Structures are given as C-alpha cells and as structure tokens.
Amino acid sequence: MNTTIRENLEEVRKNIENACRKAGRDPREVTLIAVSKTKPVPALQEAYMAGQRFFGENKVQEIQEKYGALPSDISWHMIGHLQRNKVKYIVDKVAMIHSVDSLRLAETIEAEAAKKNVIVPVLLEVNVAEEESKFGLRVHEIEPLIDKIRDFSHIRLKGLMTIAPFVEDPEENRLVFRELKKISVDIAEKNMNNNIMETLSMGMTGDYQVAIEEGATMVRVGTGIFGAREYNI
Ligand SMILES: *Cc1c(COP(=O)(O)O)cnc(C)c1O
Numbered sequence: 001m002n003t004t005i006r007e008n009l010e011e012v013r014k015n016i017e018n019a020c021r022k023a024g025r026d027p028r029e030v031t032l033i034a035v036s037k038t039k040p041v042p043a044l045q046e047a048y049m050a051g052q053r054f055f056g057e058n059k060v061q062e063i064q065e066k067y068g069a070l071p072s073d074i075s076w077h078m079i080g081h082l083q084r085n086k087v088k089y090i091v092d093k094v095a096m097i098h099s100v101d102s103l104r105l106a107e108t109i110e111a112e113a114a115k116k117n118v119i120v121p122v123l124l125e126v127n128v129a130e131e132e133s134k135f136g137l138r139v140h141e142i143e144p145l146i147d148k149i150r151d152f153s154h155i156r157l158k159g160l161m162t163i164a165p166f167v168e169d170p171e172e173n174r175l176v177f178r179e180l181k182k183i184s185v186d187i188a189e190k191n192m193n194n195n196i197m198e199t200l201s202m203g204m205t206g207d208y209q210v211a212i213e214e215g216a217t218m219v220r221v222g223t224g225i226f227g228a229r230e231y232n233i
Pocket of ligand 1: 035037058079080163204205206220221222223224
C-alpha cells in the first residue's frame, strides 16, 4: 500500500459517510477508532496530525507507552482481551474498555477505578457467532452480567462490542451485526434505559461499511488506516 496514513484516513472517513448516507444515518453518529496496535508512535502522530483523536489498542503495555508519548486530548480505547492483574495500569488512562467479558473482570475494573476515583465507560464483548476460539460473552450471559454490574458506581455501561468472524465477503457478517443491534435494542427496552446501550462497537477494516449499515456507532479500523501490522516492534 503506497498511500499515506492521511490519505487512508480520508478514504475511510469517506467510506463511513457513504455507508451512513446509504443507511439514512447521520455520520456524526459513527466514531472512527483508529486501531494502532503494533504501530510505532510516529505512525500515530501522523494520524493525529490528520485530525484523528480516537485510538484503539489491545495491549496494556502499548497503551502505557503511547499514552505518555502522545498528546493528552487523545481518547484511548482498550479493545483487546484484558487480564485482571493489568487493569490497574490503564483504568485511569482509557476513555473506554470495549472488552468486558466476565463478572470477575468487571469487579476488578470497579475496584481499581474506585481506588483512582474515576468512572470507566465499558462495553460488554459478545461472541455473537459463538466461535469457540473467541473471547466474549455468549448471548445468554449478557443480561445476568448487566444485572450484577448495574449497581457498580465506577463502571458506566455504554453498550456492546463484537469481533465478527474473519470472512472474505463482508456481507457474510451482516447477520452478526444485525443480531448485536437487535440484542442491544432488546436490552435497552427491557431496562427502559437507552443510555446503557447507546454504543455498538462493531466492524473492522474488512466489514465496517456493512456494520454501519446495521447500526454500528463505533468502528475499529486498523489495517485500512495504518497498513499491515508490525509484529516485530
Ligand atoms: C486488530 C483489531 C481491530 C482492527 O482490525 P483491522 O482488520 O486491521 O481493521 C479491530 N478490533 C479489534 C478488537 C482488534 O483486535
């Protein structure tokens, strides 16, 4: 890919606008998370200079390193599997944790956020396609978990996240996205509370336009912005 990060960002933003137009949605409803995992600080700086303020990372250590090296008006999104013993390192640095998938993790976030006197917005990660290899709650586990964490005062439940299966044709994931949207609407209605389900984090480089058509409010795009990942840094 011989395009620059700035050009890639412009392309992705244009695609987001087109997907919104197609779906009759306002592009301001969709937040682009630039997934910068494995990418060095200068790559993130380039995206920042092109106006990007939301970044997604999946490793605690990378968030710690990049947090200190980049401007403070960046919103950091933890999108990867989170080990409980590492929560304390990022709980006061991230704008949102997308990957809450157990009561034990939620309890740890609650405890560490209380110590630092912060309130952490979180999403519940749902394994919609019920793939064996994936983290995430099964659909029937979502509501029992919500019932337990609704009283936690340092966690603010904001919605649901899913990592759809890897597919060649993004259309194959349309029903996964539609299902997550349906689950969130059902939960909001049952709880008579739209706030706890205002965010739907779904869609990656291969399928974010389809995800937007099905209701995504956050898309997580890595390769489409930064190119192939650099696992040797
Ligand atoms: C890496 C990653 C992404 C971005 O994937 P791309 O296909 O490069 O856009 C999105 N979400 C999660 C949870 C990831 O780990």
